[in-house]
Amino acid sequence: MKYSQASIGRVFILRLEQGDRLPDTIEEFAFQHKIQSATVFFLGGAEKDSKVVVGPKEGEEEKIVPTVTNLSGISESVGVGTLFINEEKLPKLHLHAAFGRGSDTITGCTREGVQIWHIGEVIILELINHIAERKVDPQTGFELLEV
Known part of the structure; x- marks a missing residue:
């Protein structure tokens, strides 16, 4: 295990609306407000045909x-995440x-695109005073958290 200590900075409350898309809407908001890292909480509705990553293909x-x-x-949907x-x-x-x-319930990652149905509520807790960031792992190709 590796770690970095952080402090809480600004707190943002977002109301997402019909057609807003995860993760794009939150990443754009973070870019515009110069949020470099945060904990993100999400609650709301997800539109039919939204795409969810539910794991790796077997045998790969x-x-x-x-x-x-x-x-x-x-x-109906509820989620938690990190932004770096x-x-x-x-x-x-x-x-x-x-x-x-x-x-029925499906659980997975929103990276392929989840469209908001009517409303989504998001709380962003900005994290400051740390060294964590995402770096590409050459073995998996994922942008992994480095601390």
């Missing part, structure tokens, strides 16, 4: 290929969420 030994599923209908700048100094959101419709 050399290259990790994500399994992506589309939400079959409008879904990458090597290009751009904020990148890593947010996992659970999406429920009826008795």
Whole structure:
């Protein structure tokens, strides 16, 4: 385990609206407000056919290929994530969420694009005074958190 201590900076409350897209909307907001790192909480509705990464494809030994599923209908959702700048100094959101419709639930990463249905509520707790950032891992190709 590696770690970096941080302090809480600004706190932002966002109301996302119909058609706003995760992660793009939050990353753009962070860029505009010069947020380099944060904890992100999300609550709201997700539009039908939003894309969710639900794990790697089975049997992929050399290259990790994500399994992506589309939400079959409008879904209730809740998620938590982190936002850190990458090597290009751009904020990148890593947010996992659970999406429920009826008795079915899908849990996964929002990186492929989740469209907001009517409303999404987001709380961003800015983290300051630390050294953490995302760097590309040559083995996986993922932008991993480095501290």
